[in-house]
Amino acid sequence: SQTIHQWPATLVQPVGSPLSLECTVEGTSNPNLYWYRQAAGRGLQLLFYSVGIGQISSEVPQNLSASRPQDRQFILSSKKLLLSDSGFYLCAWSVRRGLAGEKLFFGSGTQLSVL
Amino acid sequence: TQLLEQSPQFLSIQEGENLTVYCNSSSVFSSLQWYRQEPGEGPVLLVTVVTGGEVKKLKRLTFQFGDARKDSSLHITAAQTGDTGLYLCAVTPYQTGANNLFFGTGTRLTVIP
Secondary structure: OOEEEEEOOEEEEOOOOOEEEEEEEEOOOOOEEEEEEEOOOOOEEEEEEEEEOOEEEEOOOOOOEEEEEEOOEEEEEEOOOOHHHOEEEEEEEEEEOHHHOEEEEEOOOEEEEEO | OOOOEEEOOEEEEEOOOOEEEEEEOOOOEEEEEEEEEOOOOOOEEEEEEOOOOOEEEEOOEEEEEOOOOOEEEEEEOOOOHHHOEEEEEEEEEHHHOOOOOEEOOOEEEEEEO
């Protein structure tokens, strides 16, 4: 069966510090991978998605970047965090199902607080 | 401009009551998904609707896709405290092609015992 691991669960970082969040998927090959950010109790904003190694599409220009060094590894990074980077970050992988669209499986999320 | 609007934003009801939440857009979609998210966790897929007018039932939950495939509703019968959570609808717009899944603003449901 497929599993997705995301860590850390919580993170408190000072403004201007770097960031690295990691996500790995097991039990599937060549998944589509996603990073979303969620404001407190609200909908999800798509940040990045990847259809393969080294292939990253950015949806929102900002202070963050993503990389996919291996097929089942997706990393979210920042060189210098801003206060506005605080939020709940979710990694997800998907199976394409034609007209039924993407079926996403989410990690348990990382609550990032930038102080 | 928000692609998907969900209403109400917040809903608080007594256990045993019925409720309906909505997901609306001016765009047409090939499919629409509903997710439920509990605090501190990632969303979990509940259902996917594909055909205009389609109705799907998942125990006490009934999902309907609008005839024009622009909107959807989720009806919960005899709500239980375990139904508490954030309900999100999500779509892949025709015009973006590819693999993007856009989420609505969410309805936060609280079921009071």
